[in-house]
Amino acid sequence: MLQCPLGLQYTTESKDAVLEFHKAVVALAEYSSNVSTFLDKALECDRNFIMPHVLRGCWIVTGGGLSFDEKLKACLTAVSDPDTKLTWRESKHVEAVQKRAAGDAKGAIDTWEEILLHYPIDLLATRLAAGLYFLIGDSTNIRDCLSRVLPAWSSTPTPPGYECVLGLYAFGLEESGDCRKAEEIARQALDLNPDLPWAIHALGHVYEETRPPEEGIEHMTTWKLHWIDSILSVHMTWHLCLFYLDFGDLAAVLEEYDGYMKPRMDDIFALVDGCSLLWRLECSGFSPGEERWAALTEKLVAATDNHAMAWFDLHIMMALSCKSAKDQAARLLLAKNLLDSMSEYVPTGKTINHVVTQEVGLPMCEAFLAYGNEEYDKALSLLLPVRRQTARLGWSIAQRHVIFLTVVKAAINAKNYRTALALLSELKELKPKHIATARMFSMVKEQLYQQEKK
Numbered sequence: 001m002l003q004c005p006l007g008l009q010y011t012t013e014s015k016d017a018v019l020e021f022h023k024a025v026v027a028l029a030e031y032s033s034n035v036s037t038f039l040d041k042a043l044e045c046d047r048n049f050i051m052p053h054v055l056r057g058c059w060i061v062t063g064g065g066l067s068f069d070e071k072l073k074a075c076l077t078a079v080s081d082p083d084t085k086l087t088w089r090e091s092k093h094v095e096a097v098q099k100r101a102a103g104d105a106k107g108a109i110d111t112w113e114e115i116l117l118h119y120p121i122d123l124l125a126t127r128l129a130a131g132l133y134f135l136i137g138d139s140t141n142i143r144d145c146l147s148r149v150l151p152a153w154s155s156t157p158t159p160p161g162y163e164c165v166l167g168l169y170a171f172g173l174e175e176s177g178d179c180r181k182a183e184e185i186a187r188q189a190l191d192l193n194p195d196l197p198w199a200i201h202a203l204g205h206v207y208e209e210t211r212p213p214e215e216g217i218e219h220m221t222t223w224k225l226h227w228i229d230s231i232l233s234v235h236m237t238w239h240l241c242l243f244y245l246d247f248g249d250l251a252a253v254l255e256e257y258d259g260y261m262k263p264r265m266d267d268i269f270a271l272v273d274g275c276s277l278l279w280r281l282e283c284s285g286f287s288p289g290e291e292r293w294a295a296l297t298e299k300l301v302a303a304t305d306n307h308a309m310a311w312f313d314l315h316i317m318m319a320l321s322c323k324s325a326k327d328q329a330a331r332l333l334l335a336k337n338l339l340d341s342m343s344e345y346v347p348t349g350k351t352i353n354h355v356v357t358q359e360v361g362l363p364m365c366e367a368f369l370a371y372g373n374e375e376y377d378k379a380l381s382l383l384l385p386v387r388r389q390t391a392r393l394g395w396s397i398a399q400r401h402v403i404f405l406t407v408v409k410a411a412i413n414a415k416n417y418r419t420a421l422a423l424l425s426e427l428k429e430l431k432p433k434h435i436a437t438a439r440m441f442s443m444v445k446e447q448l449y450q451q452e453k454k
C-alpha cells in the first residue's frame with residue numbers, strides 16, 4: 001500500500017506505478033493528451049495495479065465511443081476479480097465504473113460523490129463526477145461538485161493538481177450562468193499553469209457567451225499552442241469555427257473543418273462537433289455539400305442502435321436530415337430506422353437516458369427530420385414544446401445552441417416571423433455580442449413588416 005502525492009492510498013507496492021497513475025489523473029483533469037501513456041507506464045510498473053484499469057474503463061465509457069466494447073470488456077474483467085484486497089475507496093471506484101458501464105449514470109455519480117464525501121481530495125472522482133454531470137445536463141452540479149471539494153485543496157502550498165480543479169470549477173461556473181466568476185477562476189488557473197486546455201476551453205465558453213466573435217478568435221488563436229496537442233484539439237477547433245462563423249468568415253470555417261477537423265473524425269465527440277458545425281452552416285444558408293455530409297453520415301449511421309446518449313441520436317438524425325444527401329430515399333429509410341430503434345430502446349430500461357430519449361430525444365429527432373424534409377410548420381410545432389427541455393440532453397450551452405438556432409430557422413422558413421422575432425429577442429439578451437443573431441433579428445423584423453403590410 002502506497003500513497004500518491006495527494007495522500008491517497010493505493011494497493012500496489014510500486015512507487016513508480018502510483019506516480020505514473022497520479023500523472024494520468026492530473027492529465028485527465030487537464031484534458032491533456034497523454035493519459036493513456038501514463039496508464040500504460042503505471043501498468044508496466046505493476047500489472048496487477050487495479051486503478052489504471054478503472055480509469056481507462058471510465059474514460060472509454062464516458063467517451064461513448066462507437067467501437068469500444070472489447071476494450072471496455074477488458075477493463076471490466078481486469079477490475080472485477082482483483083488478486084489483492086482493495087481499499088474502500090478503490091472498491092468504490094470499481095463499483096462506479098461497473099455502474100457507469102451498465103448505463104447507470106446516476107448510480108455512478110452517487111458512488112463518486114460518496115467517495116468525495118470521505119476523500120474530497122480524490123481528483124479522479126471529482127473529474128469523473130463533473131464529466132458525467134456535464135453529459136447528463138446537470139450544470140448546477142458541474143459547478144457544485146467542485147464547490148464541495150474546494151476546501152480540501154486550500155492548504156498552503158496547494159496540493160499538486162490544484163490548477164486543474166480551478167479549471168474544472170471555471171467550466172462549471174460558466175455552464176451554470178456565472179461568466180464573470182468563471183473568467184476570474186479560469187485566469188487564476190492559467191496564471192498557475194498555461195498548459196491547461198480545460199481552463200482555456202472554459203474561458204472560450206465565456207467568450208462565446210459574452211464577447212464579440214473577433215475577441216473569441218483572438219482568444220483561441222493566442223492560446224492555440226497550449227491546446228492544439230490536447231485531447232480537446234478537435235473540440236477547440238470547433239469553438240474557433242463558431243467564432244469564425246459568427247464573424248461571417250466562411251472560408252476560415254471550411255479551412256479549419258477540412259484541414260483539421262475532418263481528418264480527425266475518429267471518435268463520437270469529434271463526429272458530434274463535426275455534424276453540429278455542418279448543420280450550423282446549413283442554418284446559415286451555406287450548404288457544406290454532399291461530400292462533407294456523406295463522410296460523417298457513414299460513420300454516424302454505424303451507431304444507429306447504440307443509444308449511449310440521446311444527444312448522439314440527435315446528431316445522427318441531423319446527418320440524416322441534411323438536404324445534401326445523394327440518395328434521398330435511402331436517407332429517409334435510415335432516418336426512419338433510427339426513430340424505430342429509439343422507440344424500441346425506450347421501454348428496455350429506466351435510466352436517465354431512457355427517460356430523456358423518450359421525452360426529449362424522440363420529439364427532437366422527429367422535428368429535425370421534418371426540418372430536413374422542409375416541413376417547417378411541423379418541425380416548429382414539434383420543437384416549441386420541448387425546446388425548454390434541451391438541457392436534459394446534456395453537454396454544453398454552446399453545443400446545445402444548435403437546437404435554438406434550428407427552432408429559429410424553422411420559424412423563419414415557416415414564415416412565422418412573429419415567433420422567430422420573439423425567439424431572436426430572447427437570444428439577443430442571452431448572447432448580446434453575437435453578430436449573426438443581430439443580423440437575423442433585423443432581417444426577420446423587416447420580413448414581418450413586409451408580411452403585415454400586405
Ligand SMILES: [Fe+2]
Binds near residue numbers: 201205235239396398
Ligand atoms: Fe466546449
